Amino acid sequence: MLLLGIDVGTSSIKVSVVDAQTQKNLASAQYPETESPITTLQPGWAEQSPDMWWQHVQQAIKICNQSGKYDPQDVAAIGIAYQMHGLVLVDKDQNLLRDSIIWCDSRAVQIGEKAFDAIGHEKCLSHLLNSPGNFTVSKLAWVKQNEPQTYARVDKIMLPGDYIAMKLSGEITTSISALSEGVFFDFVNNSISQDIISQYGFSESLFPKVQPVFSNHGGIMPSVAQQLGLKSGIPIAYKAGDQPNNALSLNVLNAGEVAATAGTSGVIYGVSDKLTYDLQSRVNTFAHVNYTDQQKSLGVLLCINGTGSLYRWTKNLFGSAMGYNQMNNEAAQAPLGSNGLRILPFGNGAERMLNNELIGVHFHNIDLNLHTHAHIFRAVQEGIASAFRYGVDIMRENGMNPTVIRAGKANLFLSDLFAQTFVNATGIPVELYNNDGSVGAALGAGIGAGIFSSPQEAFKQMHPLQLIEPNTSAFEPIYQEWKSLLLKQLSISSS
Known part of the structure; x- marks a missing residue:
């Protein structure tokens, strides 16, 4: 039984296929070989085409399949990791409305700072665990203010991994982890933040259906399965931002454990069991992949x-x-x-x-x-x-x-x-x-699909x-x- 992991990075897409029984990586592919372009229309801006990501995902899967090291028909579940904080907008027919405003785009800083003042610093930090800052929430507000014709056509807002899952399955979902990553989630009230909704004038209908990170986020559509050599209906059983996923891939799930990465960006990501926040919002707290109502597992991200x-x-x-x-x-x-x-x-x-x-x-x-x-x-x-x-x-x-x-x-x-x-x-x-993000996403899919009884089982073969x-x-x-x-x-x- 095989697991397929997709890592939607800023520089490229990486795909890995992992044997669920041995947890060994059978094949990996990265596409493109050169770095993907970032569009900079003005200083401090950064955008990428989600359709480019989708084309690159398909190419990376096909290259993996061509390795001859496994039968693609044996893939039982798919997991997706993705660059965090990007904004993707689609209309009611799932048509893309504009390029994604990605994580390192700085255009919405002042919008976030105004919201921080208007909602109140103490209220934001104690409920959202962050300032709205330059996160997805403020990027959406920028589109609302500066591109009203585009905003009027928006049916659903997504993060980058949600878009790839939609292209694979035709379904759009989110999670508490993803909502917190965009600074849309109220940790005290355990819901989408009404302060954010009121401040920016958003409709709650913009948000996709909320599901656990480890769950069925849609099955592969027959037309896509045929094109990629996979079985129709296999589940997308896991979706997470790249840094929570990097922590998962290193079996960093418990309070006090810490992961690091130094890719396009550099990150320290520590797990806490407390609703903690930095008074200056210099480090940021999000729901970790294993966050539940009963287990308040949080990722503190630098x-x-x-x-x-x-x-x-x-x-x-x-x-x-x-x-x-x-x-x-x-x-x-x-x-x-x-x-x-x-x-x-x-x-x-x-x-x-x-x-x-x-x-x-x-x-x-x-x-x-x-x-x-x-x-x-x-x-x-x-x-x-x-x-x-x-x-x-x-x-x-x-x-x-x-x-x-x-x-x-x-x-x-x-x-x-x-x-x-x-x-x-x-x-x-x-x-x-x-280990890397695509392998972590594959193992996450095994957890979400119930192939592993627990995260501990998924990482029992991992050694430093x-x-x-x-x-x-x-x-x-x-x-x-x-x-x-x-x-x-x-x-x-x-x-």
Whole structure:
């Protein structure tokens, strides 16, 4: 019995097929090989075409099927993970109305701040656990204010994974986890927030049917099944945002457990059993994949928008003829501290952990007679690790004190230098696992379809590849210098 997982990323789509009995990944495919485009119509804006995602999902599934390592007819359930906070709009005939305003788009910051003031800071934080900020709710309000003709045609609002599920099954559903991710959910009243509905003038009819994350979100339509070589009617048994799903893929489900990822964005995601929130909304709290009325399992999320995106930008400008492995090897040749070169890695939209400031990337202390591309590659990794440390300290302020962090050996964590720098910067050991979002989505489908009796059964074969311990305190003065540069830049940006 096989499980198919789809991970709808910003850069590409990844699909994996997992054997339910052994939990082994039989085949994976990523499409496209180059990074998917992001449309930037104005500075700070970011959009992608949901139809592009759908075309890429189909291609990735077909490439997996062509591997010959399994029979596609043996796939019993599908799980979907997706880039969080994106807004997708369809009409009553399920026609797409506009491109998706994705997670790193900053156009709605002021709309969210006005709602935060109007509803009241204490009411927002205690009920929504977040400021409306730059989340899906405020992006929908932006469309309502600026594209009224489009808004008038909206029948349902969705997140990116909901759109892929709709294209597969013809059905549209959501979950408490998804509603909280968009900042539509009232945790105190356990319902869609009436404060949000009233403030923005939304109709509750815009929201899809609410179901558990682990449940049947629709069966594959016959026409789609035939095209993809799958059985008609197999269930989409799991849907979750990429960071809750990354935590699931690392078996991070219980209070106190913490996951990290360093892909296009960088995230620390810790599980709590308390309705916790940051007074400045620098870290954000959402319903985790296993949240229920009886079990208040919450994910506390710290996001850095520009981690892998900065490394990709660096590659394009300074290492276009290199692969990432060669860049990592070059970075390791530069000394600790990169001979004074410091980089602030904040050039991919407004940063929530910086109070929604849009400060950009900054290079400090460049010496034209000293610094080489190796120094730049290392300084980027050290700057990203420093940003993680800054965020971890915010999480510590809010009572989250991880003793170990679990991460998949992927993206920036493929770099031994970055992994060790991350550990030295934060002072927290990291366990690395051979897992990723598409595999996690596949295992989530097995849980949702009842193939596994519990999450514990789904991850019984999972073991860490390595444990990385802090091995020096020499990074601390580098971090403190980096932090002083950040605080100086923030004072300039806010003045």
